[in-house]
Amino acid sequence: MLIKVIAQNDTNGNPRRGWIRYDLDGRFLGFYPEGYDDGGEVLRKLKAEEGEGFPSINITPKEYKRLKGLVA
Numbered sequence: 001m002l003i004k005v006i007a008q009n010d011t012n013g014n015p016r017r018g019w020i021r022y023d024l025d026g027r028f029l030g031f032y033p034e035g036y037d038d039g040g041e042v043l044r045k046l047k048a049e050e051g052e053g054f055p056s057i058n059i060t061p062k063e064y065k066r067l068k069g070l071v072a
Contacts, residue, residue: 002046004034004056007064016064019043019054031067 001024007016017034032043047054059067 002050002054004054005059005064005067006056007059007061010061016061018064018067019046020067021046028070031070033068 001022003020003022005018005020009015015034019032019034021029021032023029032040032046034043
């Protein structure tokens with residue numbers, strides 16, 4: 001399953017967006033930064049498999065940085 005996370009833009013105005021992937025038991029499987037390429041091929045494939053209507057949550061820039069350290 002996927003959840004979109006949204007943090008405040010950085011000081012240069014660049015967006016901080018990404019996706020958390022987890023299994024049905026709630027275990028963390030990975031984090032995928034979105035970037036300007038919409039997350040790349042791997043994320044596009046995961047979105048296609050999951051369908052539509054993903055939940056999204058707002059997070060702090062600090063939490064976004066922590067998640068980026070866990071990139072799948």
